[in-house]
Amino acid sequence: MATGRTHRPATRSRGIPEATVARLPLYLRALTALSERSVPTVSSEELAAAAGVNSAKLRKDFSYLGSYGTRGVGYDVEYLVYQISRELGLTQDWPVVIVGIGNLGAALANYGGFASRGFRVAALIDADPGMAGKPVAGIPVQHTDELEKIIQDDGVSIGVIATPAGAAQQVCDRLVAAGVTSILNFAPTVLNVPEGVDVRKVDLSIELQILAFHEQRKAGEEAAADTVAVPPVAARKQQHSTGSADKGPDGDVPAVMPA
Amino acid sequence: MATGRTHRPATRSRGIPEATVARLPLYLRALTALSERSVPTVSSEELAAAAGVNSAKLRKDFSYLGSYGTRGVGYDVEYLVYQISRELGLTQDWPVVIVGIGNLGAALANYGGFASRGFRVAALIDADPGMAGKPVAGIPVQHTDELEKIIQDDGVSIGVIATPAGAAQQVCDRLVAAGVTSILNFAPTVLNVPEGVDVRKVDLSIELQILAFHEQRKAGEEAAADTVAVPPVAARKQQHSTGSADKGPDGDVPAVMPA
DNA sequence: GTGTGTGAAACGTTTCACAGCT
């Protein structure tokens, strides 16, 4: 044996599974909606339905945070909103820079749900000198030259890359060198970053290709149903129907720029 | 062990794991780049590096498609491009409608990597009558009233929702009723769809919240390193460094509209 | 009775390590 390595650092109780972390924002959104409608409590069943997951998963997820529910009753909405927000680090302010103010960058800058959570657009950056000073979403665009200064002055630790693919790695290197440790990448490229820097990517074309795969399979299975005597349990398969891209292991969507 | 139960319906060779499917577009992108540079063959090691995964995973992934490599040599780039394209269903034409031509919708319409794969923007749809006829990315925007006709005439099976959250479910219902069976949702809402319809979601604010969680934890661990005598192997953790959001179970990013 | 919290089982994915082909 001894194949396994470090087993687990076991920081104890701080070990929230990655899959759970990825769902917390979903729960938070559903809870916020309930809160706005002044609903005082929810059962795991109701909340799960609103978030698009099943109740067993939701309860297990919450169990990693602690015991915030009341047996026989459910969860206190306001309390849960607070606990999840705190767990996600949304009770503090996160200044964010967006680099690449093309169609997509502008769209991101205008995104409302941005400020509603703890995020604040600290600056919009573009390499085109012609863009400099032009306001987008009420914020003047600044030239790439200012990047390092802005990051240091505002203590920015999260950067969003919405540039063409060709510029992404270079922008990434500068962000990291200036102190950014989390990057959301919309450019269709693999970014190389040093250890300790987190990268998440969003890639439209990848999402479409995954849909195309399933679409093709649906068509193929239909056709097969005519020719072959449908094998025992064939078409069953767990279509991710209702739950949305529930299992999507990655989750990409390339920048919206003529790559 | 005999822990497993049903083993597998064994549709034989059609059982490509979801996680593998999600990575095929990544490999395809890396292979396309190699192809453009006229590289004839690659080893699993090289290709894996270019795609941002490890080579064992890549080989296992390819093994689900068949034995397309040559031992001692590697993979033929052109041949693999073809096989993966075929597997993903990209050798056929996929007409796509984009609903909601705000900032984000326009960005998507302008996205180049769209047409490069088998996707073709069949129509841009918006509810604002003032937008009708206005060309975006060279395609005239059409009013929502035309939606059903377009879907049926062009045989559209994939729809992209880039509307505000409030309109998303209604648009979704109309798309599905008209015959769409795959939906890419940018609106920050859970969509309810009937069995057999695939939904994938992309949600910016969720991605940012996941980054914030890790960012907060980094800060916390740093602080803890001072007080507590750093436990054995602490900071190690498999930071998704190089590989990007390698494990991201979901992969969301809300619509870029004032929700 | 009702609904949470959670061990234990089932399932899916990744990694290891090496046999086997070129």
Added chain:
DNA sequence: AGCTGTGAAACGTTTCACACAC
């Protein structure tokens, strides 16, 4: 000698089912 293809082990996630608290 080199690199693929793949069983088997390790790991992570989801689901089940029920004890327990209200």
